[in-house]
Amino acid sequence: MIQVEGLTRTYGGFTAVDDISFVAQPGRVTGFLGPNGAGKTTTMRVMVGLTPPSRGRVTIGGHVYHDIPNPGRHVGVLLDASAQHAGRSGREILTIGARTMGLPDARVDEMLALVSLSPEESKRRLRNYSLGMKQRLGIAHALLGDPSVLILDEPANGLDPAGIRWMRGLLKGYADRGGTVLLSSHLLHEVEMIADEMILIGRGKIVAQGDKKTLLDRGGAPxxxxxxxxxxxxxxxxxxxxxxxxxxxxxxxxxxxxxxxxxxxxxxxxxxxxxxxGGAGLEELFLELTSDTQREGHIEGASA
CATH class of the missing domain: 3.30.70 (Alpha-Beta Plaits)
Known part of the structure; x- marks a missing residue:
């Protein structure tokens, strides 16, 4: 379980995340949705100890991430699929991860097969991977330690339609086995099909949360x-x-x-x-609730 309590993160006079609270439960996929720059990535960086909170806290399984022994065995993370050494091969990247976590090398082959990276592809250097291949490798790395919690930021970027469908099936199966999945996206349709709970965030504040039916009831007639x-x-x-x-x-x-x-x-x-x-109701609600963030020039990296 992931529990976010009164989380705030400021940068000087700018508030990237503003007093948000929510819970991602085991056995469920929680969609973390918002426009670029809404605060999704900042929140996830705080979750895994990459960014300290200004106020509030995040716990995973009741523990702050830094206090979890061998965290890769408990929390699988994908925040940036390109955040690996570009000169290493996919197999080398997974092998280093497996040995760091104390896992057998055989686990690397299992993960490569799971994400459909062939032996030939696994020997290529990361710099020669397409974005979709990097995403598959990143998902493999997140699942390497057989964690109970997955935190994924925009995992569908670069995947073709078949890859997105594969990813949805993979994550739904993971949650059905009792895992906790927090799935971030700025594109509603990526997670709408599998998310059990949805959290809509805009300008660092949660503007709505609940299951699909609850959100649609809030938006008016179906x-x-x-x-x-x-x-x-x-x-x-x-x-x-x-x-x-x-x-x-x-x-x-x-x-x-x-x-x-x-x-x-x-x-x-x-x-x-x-x-x-009708299908458009949730999207229309999302755009309505985050309308003041829908503008050109608002970049996730600048204020996420």
């Missing part, structure tokens, strides 16, 4: 996308119940839960060909 064999008749049936709707693509966007739309279609004898959660 929306559903629906297509049928007779959209006109379906629209009339829904409007007869006073349910707002608008045309959307080949179907309708309805301001009601999917179950209500389906029930109305059944009562009217209308065959549905597509029925899904």
């Amino acid at each position: 929306s559903t996308l629906v297509t049928s064999l007779d959209n006109g008749a379906l629209a009339a049936a829904l409007q007869g119940k006073g349910i707002p709707l608008v045309a959307a693509g080949e179907g309708l966007k309805v301001e009601a839960p999917a179950v209500e739309v389906g029930r109305t279609a059944l009562e009217a004898g209308i065959v549905l060909t597509d029925l899904r959660f």
Whole structure:
């Protein structure tokens, strides 16, 4: 478990993280979401002892990171996939990590296979890796010590769609086995599919947190996308119940839960060909709550 209590980090007169508190629970994926420069990376750096807090504290399993013996066996970290010696090969980087943690060299082969880096790729120097390969190597290094907690900052950067899908499956499986996952991203869709809890941060402050349903309830009425064999008749049936709707693509966007739309279609004898959660609600809520941070020139490295 990761517990953040009243965490604040200032740089001179600038406050990068402003009195935030949250908990990432075992067995769950917690999405840490916010625009570039929102304070995500600073928070994670404090978690793993790279940046001291100005106030407050972060504990992992009840301990400050510096007090955890052999921390790589308990906490897997990926903050910057390029933060390794560029002249070392992927295998060398993992081997050094394994020996530092007191692990057998066989663990290196297990991790290389897990992240689908071939023997030939593992012998290449890091400087010759693509960003996606660096991300895979970074994930392998984070998992090397079989930790109970994972802290990952933008792990999907550079991965192709297949790689992102692989990563989601990997992290979901890890959480299902009881692990704690804190997953940072400035792109909502990267984590929306797997996150059990979501924390939205903007300008160093938490603007919303909770599970997907809770956040959508805060954002107002849910929306559903629906297509049928007779959209006109379906629209009339829904409007007869006073349910707002608008045309959307080949179907309708309805301001009601999917179950209500389906029930109305059944009562009217209308065959549905597509029925899904609207999906834009959470993104719209996210943009609304962090609207004052959505501007050009706001760079994560400058104020993260």
